[in-house]
Amino acid sequence: MKGVALCINPGATLVDICHTVPPQDIAGAAFVLSTVHEYFPARTVHLVVVDPGVGTGRRAVILRTATADFVAPDNGVLSYIIERYAAEPPEAGGRVELVPGPEAVAITEPKYWRAPVSATFHGRDIFAPVAAHLSLGVPPADFGEPVTELTVLPLTRPQRMPDGSLAGHIRHVDTFGNLITDIREGDLPPQSPAVTVEIGGHSISGLSRTYGADEGLLAVVGSSGCLEIALRDGSAADFLSAAPGDAVTISCIASY
Amino acid sequence: MKGVALCINPGATLVDICHTVPPQDIAGAAFVLSTVHEYFPARTVHLVVVDPGVGTGRRAVILRTATADFVAPDNGVLSYIIERYAAEPPEAGGRVELVPGPEAVAITEPKYWRAPVSATFHGRDIFAPVAAHLSLGVPPADFGEPVTELTVLPLTRPQRMPDGSLAGHIRHVDTFGNLITDIREGDLPPQSPAVTVEIGGHSISGLSRTYGADEGLLAVVGSSGCLEIALRDGSAADFLSAAPGDAVTISCIASY
Amino acid sequence: MKGVALCINPGATLVDICHTVPPQDIAGAAFVLSTVHEYFPARTVHLVVVDPGVGTGRRAVILRTATADFVAPDNGVLSYIIERYAAEPPEAGGRVELVPGPEAVAITEPKYWRAPVSATFHGRDIFAPVAAHLSLGVPPADFGEPVTELTVLPLTRPQRMPDGSLAGHIRHVDTFGNLITDIREGDLPPQSPAVTVEIGGHSISGLSRTYGADEGLLAVVGSSGCLEIALRDGSAADFLSAAPGDAVTISCIASY
Numbered sequence: 001m002k003g004v005a006l007c008i009n010p011g012a013t014l015v016d017i018c019h020t021v022p023p024q025d026i027a028g029a030a031f032v033l034s035t036v037h038e039y040f041p042a043r044t045v046h047l048v049v050v051d052p053g054v055g056t057g058r059r060a061v062i063l064r065t066a067t068a069d070f071v072a073p074d075n076g077v078l079s080y081i082i083e084r085y086a087a088e089p090p091e092a093g094g095r096v097e098l099v100p101g102p103e104a105v106a107i108t109e110p111k112y113w114r115a116p117v118s119a120t121f122h123g124r125d126i127f128a129p130v131a132a133h134l135s136l137g138v139p140p141a142d143f144g145e146p147v148t149e150l151t152v153l154p155l156t157r158p159q160r161m162p163d164g165s166l167a168g169h170i171r172h173v174d175t176f177g178n179l180i181t182d183i184r185e186g187d188l189p190p191q192s193p194a195v196t197v198e199i200g201g202h203s204i205s206g207l208s209r210t211y212g213a214d215e216g217l218l219a220v221v222g223s224s225g226c227l228e229i230a231l232r233d234g235s236a237a238d239f240l241s242a243a244p245g246d247a248v249t250i251s252c253i254a255s256y
Numbered sequence: 257m258k259g260v261a262l263c264i265n266p267g268a269t270l271v272d273i274c275h276t277v278p279p280q281d282i283a284g285a286a287f288v289l290s291t292v293h294e295y296f297p298a299r300t301v302h303l304v305v306v307d308p309g310v311g312t313g314r315r316a317v318i319l320r321t322a323t324a325d326f327v328a329p330d331n332g333v334l335s336y337i338i339e340r341y342a343a344e345p346p347e348a349g350g351r352v353e354l355v356p357g358p359e360a361v362a363i364t365e366p367k368y369w370r371a372p373v374s375a376t377f378h379g380r381d382i383f384a385p386v387a388a389h390l391s392l393g394v395p396p397a398d399f400g401e402p403v404t405e406l407t408v409l410p411l412t413r414p415q416r417m418p419d420g421s422l423a424g425h426i427r428h429v430d431t432f433g434n435l436i437t438d439i440r441e442g443d444l445p446p447q448s449p450a451v452t453v454e455i456g457g458h459s460i461s462g463l464s465r466t467y468g469a470d471e472g473l474l475a476v477v478g479s480s481g482c483l484e485i486a487l488r489d490g491s492a493a494d495f496l497s498a499a500p501g502d503a504v505t506i507s508c509i510a511s512y
Numbered sequence: 513m514k515g516v517a518l519c520i521n522p523g524a525t526l527v528d529i530c531h532t533v534p535p536q537d538i539a540g541a542a543f544v545l546s547t548v549h550e551y552f553p554a555r556t557v558h559l560v561v562v563d564p565g566v567g568t569g570r571r572a573v574i575l576r577t578a579t580a581d582f583v584a585p586d587n588g589v590l591s592y593i594i595e596r597y598a599a600e601p602p603e604a605g606g607r608v609e610l611v612p613g614p615e616a617v618a619i620t621e622p623k624y625w626r627a628p629v630s631a632t633f634h635g636r637d638i639f640a641p642v643a644a645h646l647s648l649g650v651p652p653a654d655f656g657e658p659v660t661e662l663t664v665l666p667l668t669r670p671q672r673m674p675d676g677s678l679a680g681h682i683r684h685v686d687t688f689g690n691l692i693t694d695i696r697e698g699d700l701p702p703q704s705p706a707v708t709v710e711i712g713g714h715s716i717s718g719l720s721r722t723y724g725a726d727e728g729l730l731a732v733v734g735s736s737g738c739l740e741i742a743l744r745d746g747s748a749a750d751f752l753s754a755a756p757g758d759a760v761t762i763s764c765i766a767s768y
Contacts (some may be wrong), residue, residue, distance in 0.1 A: 055466030308745060
C-alpha cells in the first residue's frame with residue numbers, strides 16, 4: 001500500500017497509526033482512529049483498512065470533514081468519526097444519516113484504481129491509490145457518487161440507573177492492558193473522590209490522577225477523555241480477564 | 257540501519273516492508289519481498305537483512321534489474337526475484353546462472369562501509385550504507401566484483417499427477433493465518449467452480465472470490481496471484497495446524 | 513505523538529527506533545537507546561517515552577550533548593547516555609551530577625506544550641511538542657530550568673574475582689533471544705580463544721566470531737561491543753531460561 005501511494009504522490013509523509021489491531025477487529029480499529037485523528041495536521045488523509053468484507057458488497061467510502069479526509073470500507077471502522085455528524089443518535093448501529101456539511105462519497109470510479117483489482121486486497125488496489133490522489137488535491141466527488149448515509153457499529157453508552165449509579169462498559173483494551181470505558185469525564189459526578197468503581201467483582205474507591213499514583217487496580221481519566229481501569233505496573237485486562245463489552249459501574253455515596 | 261542510511265542520504269524516503277519475519281526465516285522474507293517489490297516506485301532500493309549467516313562466508317550482493325535495486329545477503333532471500341532472471345529453472349536451489357541483462361555485484365569494496373565492520377551486524381555496517389549510496393546514484397560496479405550466479409532456495413512447484421490432479425504446496429502463512437500456495441491462477445482449470453481443494457484431511461468445493469464470501473474453510477486466488485486457503489473470520493493455519501511445505505491438492509470432476 | 517510533532521514541524525523525518533520494549537521496561541529502553549543513538553545524523557532529537565511514572569513527580573528533561581538532543585522522562589531511560597557525562601561512577605543509580613559540557617534542562621515551561629495536558633500521556637502533550645520545537649531550533653533553555661543532576665538506573669559492571677575470573681551479568685535480551693552482557697570487548701583477556709564462558713550451568717569454550725560459526729550455544733562480541741551469548745539458529749534466552757541480571761562468568765586457563 002505504501003509503495004502504491006508513493007508511486008502516485010512521492011512527496012507524501014506516511015505515518016503508521018497502528019499495526020497491532022487484531023484481524024477482523026473493526027471496533028478496535030475504530031476506537032484507535034478516534035483517539036488519534038484530531039492530533040494530525042489539518043487535511044491529513046486517514047486511510048483505514050481493517051476490511052474483513054473486502055471484495056463483498058460492502059462499500060468503500062471517502063468522508064471529508066472540516067479538518068480531514070477518511071478513506072475506508074463502510075463497515076463501521078469510521079463509527080466514532082461519523083457519530084459526530086449523525087443526524088440522529090447512532091447507538092443502534094447500521095446506516096445513519098449525516099447532517100449537512102461533511103462530504104461523503106462511495107468510491108465507484110475505477111479511473112483512480114490499480115488494474116486489475118484483486119478481490120482480496122482493496123487496500124493496495126483501491127484505498128491506497130484513492131488516498132494518494134486525494135492527498136494531491138483530487139476532489140472527493142471525482143471518486144464516485146455522493147452518499148448521505150454511512151455505517152456505524154452499535155456504540156455502547158453509559159446508562160443512569162434508578163439507584164443513581166452509572167452503568168458503563170469497557171470499550172477498548174489498549175496495549176498496556178488498560179481498560180478504556182465509554183464513561184467520559186463529563187459523565188462523572190463533580191465530587192469524583194467519593195466515587196466507587198465496580199468491575200469484575202472488584203471495587204475501586206476514588207479516582208487516581210495518574211497510572212503511578214496508587215497501588216493495585218485504579219481508575220483514572222485517560223488521555224482519550226474516558227475513564228480507564230488500570231493496574232499499576234501491570235495489565236488490568238489480564239488481572240481481571242476483562243474484554244470489550246464488560247460492565248463497569250460507577251456509584252457515589254452522595255447521589256448525584 | 258535507518259540512522260546510518262540517513263547520515264548518507266538525508267532525503268531518503270524509508271519504508272518498512274515487514275518486521276514480523278521470524279528470526280532466520282529466509283524463505284518467509286523471500287516470499288514477502290516477492291509480493292511487494294513491484295508496487296514500489298521505479299528504482300526503489302530494496303534492502304533485505306534476514307541474515308543468519310552474517311559474518312560467515314556468505315556473500316553480500318546487489319542485484320540491479322530493469323526496475324529496481326536489491327541489496328541483500330546471497331542466501332536465497334532474493335529467490336523469487338532471481339527466479340525471473342535464471343538461465344535454467346532454479347527449482348533445486350543453490351547458485352543459478354543469470355540471463356544477460358540484470359547486473360549482479362558481490363559487495364567487496366570497503367570504501368562504502370562503516371568502519372570497523374561488526375561481524376554480527378552487516379545490516380548496519382555494510383548493507384545500509386551500500387543501499388544509501390546506491391540511492392544517491394553510485395553505480396553497482398563501484399561496490400565490488402560482477403557476478404553471474406546468485407543463490408536461490410529450493411522452490412516448490414505444483415505437479416500434475418497421473419490422475420489429472422495438481423499436487424501443490426503451502427508456500428507461506430500470512431499474518432491472518434491464510435495459507436498461500438505455490439499454485440498460480442493460470443495453473444487452475446478454466447472451470448474453476450468444479451474444482452475440489454484437499455488440504456490436511458479437509459475438502460473444499462469450488463473457489464470463492466473473497467475471504468468473506470463463504471463460511472468456514474475456503475479457497476481463493478489472493479492478491480499475490482496464488483491460490484490461498486483461508487478461514488472466514490479466523491486463521492486457517494491455526495485451524496489446520498498447517499505450515500509451509502504442506503501438501504495442497506486440486507482435483508476436478510472433469511479431467512483437464 | 514507523530515501527528516503532534518508534524519503539526520509543529522511538518523518537514524521532520526520521523527524514525528521509529530523500537531515499539532517492542534515491554535510496558536514499564538525502563539532498563540530495556542535505556543539499553544536499546546544506547547545501541548542506536550550514535551548511528552543517527554548529528555543533532556538528531558531522540559524522544560523516549562517509556563514512562564510508567566507519567567503525571568507523578570518524576571521530571572521531564574532535555575539533555576543536549578555535543579552530538580544530539582534527548583527528550584525523556586528523568587527515570588533512568590537515559591542512563592547509558594548520562595553515564596558518559598557523570599562526574600562520578602554512577603553504578604549505584606539515583607541522581608548523578610554531570611560534568612560541565614552537556615546542557616540539561618527540566619521541562620517546566622508550558623508555552624511549548626499542548627493544552628490541556630493529560631496526566632496520563634505526556635508523550636503526546638509534552639514530549640512530542642517539545643521535541644518538535646527543539647528540532648526547529650528552539651534552544652533547550654527556553655523549555656525550563658537548567659539542572660545539573662540526572663537520574664540513572666543502577667548499572668551492573670563485571671567484577672574481577674580473586675581467582676582471576678570475571679563475573680558479569682546479562683544486561684539485555686534482544687529480539688533474537690541473544691543475551692547481551694555487561695562485559696565489553698576490552699574486558700576480555702587478549703588470548704580470547706582460551707576463554708571459558710559459564711552461564712546457567714552451561715560452559716562455552718572459546719569465543720566465536722559470528723552467530724553462524726559454531727553449533728549450539730556460543731559466545732560472541734556483538735555489534736554493541738559487548739559479549740553476547742547466542743544459540744545458533746535459536747533463542748539462547750529460551751534455551752537457558754535466562755533474563756537480565758543473570759550471572760555470566762569468564763574464566764581463562766592462563767590467569768590474566
